[in-house]
Amino acid sequence: MPTTLTVRILGAGISGLASAILLAADGHRVELIDERFEAPAVGTSLGLFGPAQTALARLGLLDQVRAMSAAPDAGTLRSADGRVLAAVPAGKALLISRSDLVRALLEALPESVERRRRRVEEVRPLRDGADLLVGADGAHSLVRRSGWPGQGRARSHGVTVLRGTAAIAPPEISETWGRGWLFRITPLAGGGTNWFACLPEHRTGSRDEDLAHLRRSLGGRRDVIDEVLAAASTEQTLVHGLHTAPAVWPVRQNVVLVGDAAHAMAPNLGHGANTALQDAESLALALRHAQSRASQGPSPQQGPSPQEGSLQSPSAVVAPALRRYSAARALPGQGWRLGSEAMLRVAMSSRGAPLRDRVLHCTTGRLAERRSSSARHAERRGVPR
Numbered sequence: 493m494p495t496t497l498t499v500r501i502l503g504a505g506i507s508g509l510a511s512a513i514l515l516a517a518d519g520h521r522v523e524l525i526d527e528r529f530e531a532p533a534v535g536t537s538l539g540l541f542g543p544a545q546t547a548l549a550r551l552g553l554l555d556q557v558r559a560m561s562a563a564p565d566a567g568t569l570r571s572a573d574g575r576v577l578a579a580v581p582a583g584k585a586l587l588i589s590r591s592d593l594v595r596a597l598l599e600a601l602p603e604s605v606e607r608r609r610r611r612v613e614e615v616r617p618l619r620d621g622a623d624l625l626v627g628a629d630g631a632h633s634l635v636r637r638s639g640w641p642g643q644g645r646a647r648s649h650g651v652t653v654l655r656g657t658a659a660i661a662p663p664e665i666s667e668t669w670g671r672g673w674l675f676r677i678t679p680l681a682g683g684g685t686n687w688f689a690c691l692p693e694h695r696t697g698s699r700d701e702d703l704a705h706l707r708r709s710l711g712g713r714r715d716v717i718d719e720v721l722a723a724a725s726t727e728q729t730l731v732h733g734l735h736t737a738p739a740v741w742p743v744r745q746n747v748v749l750v751g752d753a754a755h756a757m758a759p760n761l762g763h764g765a766n767t768a769l770q771d772a773e774s775l776a777l778a779l780r781h782a783q784s785r786a787s788q789g790p791s792p793q794q795g796p797s798p799q800e801g802s803l804q805s806p807s808a809v810v811a812p813a814l815r816r817y818s819a820a821r822a823l824p825g826q827g828w829r830l831g832s833e834a835m836l837r838v839a840m841s842s843r844g845a846p847l848r849d850r851v852l853h854c855t856t857g858r859l860a861e862r863r864s865s866s867a868r869h870a871e872r873r874g875v876p877r
């Protein structure tokens with residue numbers, strides 16, 4: 493008989509909701525705590541790749557998410573003067589609005605999951621009576637700060653991120669790298685434009701003023717950016733700082749970190765939500781594996797096996813499951829975080845920007861231009877690709 497665990501999850505974002513759905517489906521008693529259970533008001537786009545799609549299939553949500561998503565077109569990386577620096581392939585990602593994804597997860601939450609709406613100020617009481625505490629509480633995770641003292645604080649990159657949606661067709665699918673700034677334009681599922689920008693830290697506390705600052709800083713650089721910024725509105729714009737998680741091993745005793753709490757990354761590789769879904773799937777699979785191992789009992793060398801139908805102690809399941817989870821997820825999570833930070837540095841470099849642009853344009857940029865011009869020729873001659 494599988495051991496039923498009492499699992500407490502702090503955070504009902506993508507990682508917490510996905511974990512709650514999968515663990516409740518496996519019969520565990522799940523309590524999910526968040527100060528708000530709601531989808532974000534501004535539906536900026538997320539790109540979900542193959543492994544995250546596998547996790548969505550396990551959640552039973554892949555078809556629903558596919559129906560709400562757009563397939564991305566290929567785009568280009570450009571310099572501030574419009575030169576092509578590299579091609580950005582379309583891949584087989586699904587582009588979905590973050591609001592739609594969180595709404596789908598909220599709707600899929602089984603009745604059996606106990607929802608507690610409150611702000612948590614102290615982690616210790618959360619461990620009382622729980623076999624497992626899951627920290628799914630985002631980049632500034634309280635669970636991480638209290639369980640990993642001295643090394644749990646998120647790191648600021650001195651960058652302000654503005655992101656939003658605009659009710660126009662995307663004038664181009666691109667990311668433009670300037671001197672100390674970047675601007676990305678992608679399509680929005682259902683029509684419209686998704687955009688995001690990074691600038692050196694500048695936040696006034698007023699979204700109106702922050703958007704005006706962005707328009708002043710990037711206005712006149714490229715027509716496509718001007719077009720998107722002219723269509724952007726304060727109501728459909730979010731402004732925040734950019735923080736990434738420290739390098740921590742995501743497991744301590746019976747506490748585990750998932751999603752941004754484990755490895756909050758810079759947005760430059762577009763993988764935060766992907767890794768959040770994979771963490772949730774991996775945690776559920778690790779617990780299932782440990783349950784089945786525990787119910788088979790110890791090997792003959794380890795002593796007598798438990799009586800048929802008897803329950804294993806929760807720690808006999810949790811400890812090996814968390815070892816398995818951390819072996820599977822610690823390095824990929826930290827790898828994406830480090831890669832995204834490196835990409836952020838290159839994208840936001842200021843003095844090095846002219847050299848960066850020259851090198852990229854002469855290598856990957858020229859290759860991308862040659863490929864796209866031969867594709868255009870082939871199309872004119874009617875050659876199937």
Ligand SMILES: Cc1cc2nc3c(=O)[nH]c(=O)nc-3n(C[C@H](O)[C@H](O)[C@H](O)COP(=O)(O)OP(=O)(O)OC[C@H]3O[C@@H](n4cnc5c(N)ncnc54)[C@H](O)[C@@H]3O)c2cc1C
Nearest residue numbers: 503505506507527539612630751752759762763764765766
């Ligand atoms: C500009 C930008 C673009 C991005 N683009 C992509 C992309 O294209 N693809 C991609 O995969 N990812 C992308 N991401 C990253 C992605 O959005 C995140 O990685 C993902 O949402 C993390 O989910 P999470 O559930 O781990 O954390 P969160 O979404 O931060 O959820 C944490 C939850 O915990 C709750 N909480 C926290 N502390 C407490 C507390 N003390 N008490 C009660 N509740 C608490 C919060 O209310 C929140 O609901 C992007 C991010 C940015 C900034």
